[in-house]
């Protein structure tokens with residue numbers, strides 16, 4: 699596990715299945731139709747049960763770069779935040795802005811729901827094809843910017859499915875911390 703302290707908050711990078719992580723809020727990598735699918739989305743609906751899809755149907759849609767909240771069904775979390783990353787189209791269609799917005803909305807909604815902890819997957823870097831080396835710093839900047847505010851949730855965990863994603867996130871956090879842009883952030887644990 700990699701742990702970065704940011705002021706009074708903590709950023710964690712772990713490898714695993716997000717449905718198995720205990721956090722007040724779990725973020726889903728959803729589509730605009732909130733219709734379910736593969737990847738994280740499939741795993742969350744399978745583990746959480748049908749009440750999540752029932753609520754998604756009643757909400758209807760969510761724009762790309764946005765996020766909506768539903769019950770977490772059978773999951774340990776209190777709520778699921780369904781965030782919609784952009785489909786990668788070569789980087790010329792505002793993808794970076796839209797991906798940052800999906801993360802930003804997730805943190806905003808988590809705070810609104812009084813969550814102390816949030817677990818997120820790597821949005822957009824699976825079926826939607828966002829290149830990992832470009833998606834990872836966007837995800838981490840959103841988390842560091844949020845933690846820098848000192849607002850809840852103060853524990854942010856990125857749950858990375860495979861070793862490739864974990865490595866990309868670890869490399870990206872090293873690069874970001876080396877810039878000195880985030881002077882309240884420091885690595886407290888870095889177990890391989």
Ligand code: AR6
Pocket residue numbers: 714715716717727728729733734735736737738739740741783819820821822823824825826827828857858859860863
């Ligand atoms: N826990 C954590 N991460 C996971 C898990 C899991 N259980 N399963 C997969 N990942 P993706 P996207 C990783 O495709 O790119 C869906 O069909 C995965 O390896 O889930 O935003 C939706 O319905 C990858 O690194 O999300 C949408 O239509 C990351 O999570 C579309 O895919 C994101 O991959 C969204 O695509």
